[in-house]
Amino acid sequence: MDFSFEAVLPxxxxxxxxxxxxxxxxxxxxxxxxxxxxQEKLKLYSAVMKQKxxxxxxxxxxxxxxxxxxxxxxxxxxxxxxxxxxxxxxTVRLKVNVAPEGDGASKFSVNAQLxxxxxxxxxxxxxxxxxxxxxxxxxxxxxxEQLAQV
Amino acid sequence: MSSRAPSPHPDHVDKVxxxxxxxxxxxxxxxxxxxxxxxxxxxxVIKGIDASAALEMPGVIAxxxxxxxxxxxxxxxxxxxxxxxxxxxxxxxxGEPVAMVAAADERIAEEALEAxxxxxxxxxxxxxxxxxxxxxxxxxHETHDTVKDFYFKGEAKPVAGTNIFQRYNYEHGxxxxxxxxxxxxxxAKYEFPMIFHYAMEPHCVIASFxxxxxxxxxxxxxxxxxxxxxxxxxxxxxxxxxxISPNVGGGFGGKASVKIDPLxxxxxxxxxxxxxxxxxxxxxxxxxxxxxxxxxxxxGVRNDGTILAKSxxxxxxxxxxxxxxxxxxxxxxxxxxGPYRIPNLKLESMAAYTNTVPGAAFRSIGGPQxxxxxxxxxxxxxxxxxxxxxxxxxxxxxxxxxxxxxDLRPIDVEMGEAMDIATREMTQLRASDSGSKTHRGTALGIxxxxxxxxxxxxxxxxxxxxxxxxxxxxxxxxGVREVLRRLTAEQLKQPVDVVxxxxxxxxxxxxxxxxxxxxxxxxxxxxxxxAAADIRRQIADIAAIVLEVDPQSVELCEGGIAxxxxxKTFGELLHAYFGIDSGELVSIGRVSPYSNAGKxxxxxxxxxTAAGQCAVAVDEDTGEISVRHYVSVADxxxxxxxxxxxxQDEGATVMGLGHTLSEELVYQDGQPINATMIDYHVPTIDExxxxxxxxxxxxxxxxxxxxxxxxxxxxxxxxxxxVANALAAGYGARIRELPLTPERVWRAIRDRKER
Numbered sequence: 001m002d003f004s005f006e007a008v009l010p011x012x013x014x015x016x017x018x019x020x021x022x023x024x025x026x027x028x029x030x031x032x033x034x035x036x037x038x039q040e041k042l043k044l045y046s047a048v049m050k051q052k053x054x055x056x057x058x059x060x061x062x063x064x065x066x067x068x069x070x071x072x073x074x075x076x077x078x079x080x081x082x083x084x085x086x087x088x089x090x091t092v093r094l095k096v097n098v099a100p101e102g103d104g105a106s107k108f109s110v111n112a113q114l115x116x117x118x119x120x121x122x123x124x125x126x127x128x129x130x131x132x133x134x135x136x137x138x139x140x141x142x143x144x145e146q147l148a149q150v
Numbered sequence: 151m152s153s154r155a156p157s158p159h160p161d162h163v164d165k166v167x168x169x170x171x172x173x174x175x176x177x178x179x180x181x182x183x184x185x186x187x188x189x190x191x192x193x194x195v196i197k198g199i200d201a202s203a204a205l206e207m208p209g210v211i212a213x214x215x216x217x218x219x220x221x222x223x224x225x226x227x228x229x230x231x232x233x234x235x236x237x238x239x240x241x242x243x244x245g246e247p248v249a250m251v252a253a254a255d256e257r258i259a260e261e262a263l264e265a266x267x268x269x270x271x272x273x274x275x276x277x278x279x280x281x282x283x284x285x286x287x288x289x290x291h292e293t294h295d296t297v298k299d300f301y302f303k304g305e306a307k308p309v310a311g312t313n314i315f316q317r318y319n320y321e322h323g324x325x326x327x328x329x330x331x332x333x334x335x336x337x338a339k340y341e342f343p344m345i346f347h348y349a350m351e352p353h354c355v356i357a358s359f360x361x362x363x364x365x366x367x368x369x370x371x372x373x374x375x376x377x378x379x380x381x382x383x384x385x386x387x388x389x390x391x392x393x394i395s396p397n398v399g400g401g402f403g404g405k406a407s408v409k410i411d412p413l414x415x416x417x418x419x420x421x422x423x424x425x426x427x428x429x430x431x432x433x434x435x436x437x438x439x440x441x442x443x444x445x446x447x448x449x450g451v452r453n454d455g456t457i458l459a460k461s462x463x464x465x466x467x468x469x470x471x472x473x474x475x476x477x478x479x480x481x482x483x484x485x486x487x488g489p490y491r492i493p494n495l496k497l498e499s500m501a502a503y504t505n506t507v508p509g510a511a512f513r514s515i516g517g518p519q520x521x522x523x524x525x526x527x528x529x530x531x532x533x534x535x536x537x538x539x540x541x542x543x544x545x546x547x548x549x550x551x552x553x554x555x556x557d558l559r560p561i562d563v564e565m566g567e568a569m570d571i572a573t574r575e576m577t578q579l580r581a582s583d584s585g586s587k588t589h590r591g592t593a594l595g596i597x598x599x600x601x602x603x604x605x606x607x608x609x610x611x612x613x614x615x616x617x618x619x620x621x622x623x624x625x626x627x628x629g630v631r632e633v634l635r636r637l638t639a640e641q642l643k644q645p646v647d648v649v650x651x652x653x654x655x656x657x658x659x660x661x662x663x664x665x666x667x668x669x670x671x672x673x674x675x676x677x678x679x680x681a682a683a684d685i686r687r688q689i690a691d692i693a694a695i696v697l698e699v700d701p702q703s704v705e706l707c708e709g710g711i712a713x714x715x716x717x718k719t720f721g722e723l724l725h726a727y728f729g730i731d732s733g734e735l736v737s738i739g740r741v742s743p744y745s746n747a748g749k750x751x752x753x754x755x756x757x758x759t760a761a762g763q764c765a766v767a768v769d770e771d772t773g774e775i776s777v778r779h780y781v782s783v784a785d786x787x788x789x790x791x792x793x794x795x796x797x798q799d800e801g802a803t804v805m806g807l808g809h810t811l812s813e814e815l816v817y818q819d820g821q822p823i824n825a826t827m828i829d830y831h832v833p834t835i836d837e838x839x840x841x842x843x844x845x846x847x848x849x850x851x852x853x854x855x856x857x858x859x860x861x862x863x864x865x866x867x868x869x870x871x872x873v874a875n876a877l878a879a880g881y882g883a884r885i886r887e888l889p890l891t892p893e894r895v896w897r898a899i900r901d902r903k904e905r
Contacts, residue, residue: 001818084264087264089190115820116821117190117820119190121244121823122244122432122821122822122826125818125821125823126823
């Protein structure tokens with residue numbers, strides 16, 4: 001499942017970068033993101049993702065690895081976790097790009113590839129997809145809100 | 151003969167009252183239960199498996215993983231030795247068995263699966279056949295290890311360094327030249343999806359290693375093939391492996407050849423206990439499915455509709471392991487020819503590995519895919535040439551005795567007769583339903599059954615006149631036991647109710663190739679005739695000794711023999727012969743390619759055919775198709791059990807309505823996303839046509855007893871194109887991709903209106 005969105009924000013890439021590495025504020029943008037911890041700055045994070053998908057309650061402890069980054073232009077990260085109860089594995093590859101756009105503004109783009117494997121994938125793929133779509137829409141809304149405050 | 155008419159299905163009362171014994175009802179002393187941990191990844195390397203926590207759970211007896219089967223001949227296959235007994239270092243599809251638990255009960259086994267931790271490294275995967283044959287595609291298998299004459303005659307022709315595991319080509323005439331000379335050429339591609347067999351009984355096997363060898367209670371349709379594969383895997387002689395085949399709750403090819411038997415046997419071997427494994431329906435969906443196909447058909451015709459040339463190019467999605475896919479690919483090409491005179495013909499077929507559930511045999515292998523393409527196109531040509539669909543077919547139809555292909559047996563039925571009957575019956579049905587708006591669609595299907603003429607049977611005539619039939623023909627719900635019972639009674643001139651057909655057991659029943667390809671009534675019938683002739687010879691010889699009569703004068707009659715007006719019961723005769731009031735006569739009947747003066751050797755043994763005609767109504771607001779009337783006509787040569795034969799024909803048609811209207815196994819991101827009973831919709835009584843007419847022509851021209859042909863598969867062939875042709879006739883909406891879901895139909899009708 002691929003998701004992406006783009007937004008032009010009236011602020012500089014530097015200020016957006018400051019928000020992006022503020023994990024508490026970033027976590028607040030991600031629906032269901034709980035207990036986020038920085039293990040190693042700009043390298044390794046852990047978090048618990050909680051979601052209710054149809055009749056299932058998922059709790060996925062996830063490791064988030066920052067694979068590469070260039071301040072303040074891009075971050076490539078990969079996250080993976082498994083819900084024990086449903087035996088469902090979730091992996092996300094995330095590419096975030098920030099580029100200057102005109103006078104003092106920035107183009108902010110997110111591209112995410114989500115893979116779901118395990119029991120929930122066979123039982124409720126379409127439900128998961130819908131939920132993920134909703135979450136990305138919500139993520140987009142929240143991050144724009146946060147960025148508006150930058 | 152008995153005056154009492156035999157019941158068409160003597161087992162029905164037992165079935166509906168739950169008394170019929172299936173494998174799941176079998177209890178073996180000391181038996182434990184197995185469950186399977188399956189891969190959640192479409193393609194991955196197994197870096198490690200930790201089962202220590204599972205093994206510590208109370209009630210867990212053993213865990214089987216790939217590491218355990220290193221000591222075995224751990225890969226097997228029917229055409230390509232590509233399948234590990236259990237995943238060893240790599241998984242190739244979502245659902246592939248990775249580990250198994252044997253435990254005191256199913257609940258403990260299921261819970262223990264959760265405690266097994268598998269470390270995977272995902273690999274690039276491919277689930278689409280077109281993508282799988284591209285040079286850049288990830289390889290599902292690096293090498294191709296073919297086996298020859300292992301199950302079917304011949305071998306696969308894979309392409310090294312690619313995912314292509316079978317290639318097939320055939321040509322007669324000069325197709326390109328004929329296309330150049332044709333008034334019109336029509337070319338289109340038709341798509342047929344993956345379909346699940348959906349037998350009511352999921353796969354179920356019990357395996358037990360004892361001092362005298364390995365015994366399996368298997369749901370497999372081919373007990374001797376299972377025996378052979380197990381013999382190779384475990385390095386055991388065939389004689390030490392016994393396969394017992396109780397009643398099977400539907401097969402349809404999903405239990406043909408070999409499926410979960412080596413896996414269950416390996417767990418029993420590891421656990422050192424008898425193990426029962428009964429899959430859920432969802433797990434059966436991850437075990438086998440029909441090969442999906444993209445079929446490109448090009449046909450060159452004169453303006454009057456006469457076919458000058460045809461080329462067929464088939465690409466099949468064979469899944470992660472080849473199974474019998476190589477045979478399916480060949481048959482899909484052959485079955486796309488149709489019952490028509492085609493002076494210039496070119497067939498090409500390929501089957502490719504993908505990271506999906508292994509493709510397998512399914513009722514008329516490759517046939518529905520092929521006929522979907524070729525018979526849809528016949529109507530497209532008719533429409534373009536402004537010809538009636540029946541007229542264009544009639545213009546090109548082969549007559550009995552003409553060749554479909556010069557190298558195959560000539561067609562042995564009159565397809566024109568079948569089509570005429572279908573038309574007549576449908577005209578009557580529609581006249582009786584003049585109030586509703588329906589549209590008619592027609593399709594014809596022919597198939598060349600891949601029957602191996604290798605069968606044998608034992609008949610045991612007891613001193614009390616009862617007869618035991620001992621064969622490996624598996625009762626999969628098709629009614630074979632009743633057919634064998636009736637044919638035995640007929641051949642020995644005894645009442646049906648003295649004949650018992652025993653549960654197949656390879657320890658006592660002689661070799662038979664297997665139950666499938668519409669072969670069992672025919673082949674086993676011929677074997678019964680051979681065995682009955684031997685019983686008659688033995689009886690005549692005994693009568694000559696005991697009664698001092700000319701053996702030529704001895705006739706069988708009900709309960710015994712007659713020499714003119716003089717009668718003796720079997721008991722009287724055998725008592726006098728053996729000297730005690732006990733004993734039996736045993737005979738074996740055999741069929742081989744050399745039987746009947748070699749007439750069984752030419753392929754196909756017969757042509758299995760069907761003419762289908764439907765009348766459909768469409769809800770234009772929702773796109774929902776309702777098949778109101780259906781007529782199915784086939785020349786089956788001879789009907790032995792009418793109710794059961796008609797049931798087979800109706801069942802095949804309704805099964806065809808599944809892939810026509812709703813069935814499709816869907817993959818997204820490497821995951822089968824609808825492999826559950828909730829999301830995968832098979833036809834219910836709601837989809838069954840209100841009026842259904844089956845006409846079985848008894849021409850007596852087949853190669854079996856009384857001129858019978860095989861049947862039970864043909865009726866599935868014309869269903870999808872007949873419905874699509876009716877839709878096109880009524881709405882001008884031509885859909886070339888199955889299933890004809892309401893959405894697809896609604897969009898097609900809307901697009902047509904907007905044009």
